[in-house]
Amino acid sequence: MDIKKKLKKKAYVVKDKCVACGTCVKVCPRGAIKIIEGVFAEVDENKCIGCTICAKECPASIIEMVAKKEVVVDVK
Amino acid sequence: MSNKRKKKWNDYLYFVSILYLILGVFNILFAWLGLLCFSIPLIISLSGGGKLYCNNYCGRGQLLYLLGKKFNLSRNKPMPNFMKSKYFRYGFLSFFMIMFGNMLFNTYLVFSGINSLNEVVTLLWTFKLPWGWVNTSFVPPGVAQFAFGFYSVMLTSTILGLVTMVLYKPRSWCIYCPMGTMTHGISTIKYNNKIKNI
Ligand code: SF4
Ligand code: SF4
Ligand code: SF4
Numbered sequence: 001m002d003i004k005k006k007l008k009k010k011a012y013v014v015k016d017k018c019v020a021c022g023t024c025v026k027v028c029p030r031g032a033i034k035i036i037e038g039v040f041a042e043v044d045e046n047k048c049i050g051c052t053i054c055a056k057e058c059p060a061s062i063i064e065m066v067a068k069k070e071v072v073v074d075v076k
Numbered sequence: 077m078s079n080k081r082k083k084k085w086n087d088y089l090y091f092v093s094i095l096y097l098i099l100g101v102f103n104i105l106f107a108w109l110g111l112l113c114f115s116i117p118l119i120i121s122l123s124g125g126g127k128l129y130c131n132n133y134c135g136r137g138q139l140l141y142l143l144g145k146k147f148n149l150s151r152n153k154p155m156p157n158f159m160k161s162k163y164f165r166y167g168f169l170s171f172f173m174i175m176f177g178n179m180l181f182n183t184y185l186v187f188s189g190i191n192s193l194n195e196v197v198t199l200l201w202t203f204k205l206p207w208g209w210v211n212t213s214f215v216p217p218g219v220a221q222f223a224f225g226f227y228s229v230m231l232t233s234t235i236l237g238l239v240t241m242v243l244y245k246p247r248s249w250c251i252y253c254p255m256g257t258m259t260h261g262i263s264t265i266k267y268n269n270k271i272k273n274i
Binding site: 017019020021022023025026035036037038039056057058059060061062 | 126127132137145160249259262266270
């Protein structure tokens with residue numbers, strides 16, 4: 001069995017540019033985003049599946065997809 | 077996607093936004109109701125609720141999203157950087173508040189009898205639409221004048237919201253919406269004080 005390590009992308013909010021409008025929270029299919037005290041949005045990396053929907057919908061375009069977690073993939 | 081969120085009552089508040097604009101056509105005095113969507117967000121954020129209004133209860137934001145996304149009216153392009161900057165957002169808020177103060181002053185002039193009632197709705201602070209088909213004589217002229225002024229503010233901001241919805245992303249208005257900027261400002265001050273005190 002050949003084991004490969006792959007970087008999985010996760011959404012990341014550039015906090016100081018976020019206006020906490022909540023668009024990303026509404027569109028995330030996994031409920032992975034929370035607004036913290038009306039100041040900025042925060043992504044729960046454990047819930048995020050890297051679908052990029054939030055990044056496309058954020059009106060400020062400040063959600064970046066960042067390679068975060070290493071996932072081990074089996075390659076037969 | 078299969079795990080779509082179930083719709084709740086507050087997912088239909090865009091209806092309220094549409095109704096508000098329609099009611100104002102039938103009778104301008106309904107414009108007074110708009111004070112609710114000025115005061116509620118401020119009360120919420122002042123009492124520590126952050127941007128709960130924007131996040132859950134604003135019909136305007138929902139309406140823009142619906143039109144841009146579901147009706148495909150938006151180009152879905154990123155906004156220009158300057159429009160997202162603090163200078164623009166707070167600059168627009170200041171301009172908005174100055175024009176709001178101006179509107180209140182006009183209301184005062186009519187209230188105190190210095191000016192007579194002017195039955196127009198002013199779009200984008202410039203274009204005057206005659207709006208004199210409603211009988212408002214059963215209320216003092218000042219009360220009616222405020223309604224005309226307030227409806228102008230609401231209609232103008234709706235139009236700006238629609239234009240940026242089409243040009244950029246559906247909810248672009250939410251980046252420079254004066255209510256959003258104010259509630260975000262209040263929440264940020266509260267948040268910064270909180271972390272300072274820890
Ligand atoms: S959509 Fe963008 S601006 Fe709005 S809360 Fe999410 S990250 Fe912030
Ligand atoms: S990338 Fe997808 S799953 Fe991750 S936070 Fe954004 S919308 Fe949610
Ligand atoms: S920013 Fe303005 S339009 Fe957007 S959700 Fe908040 S109050 Fe509504």
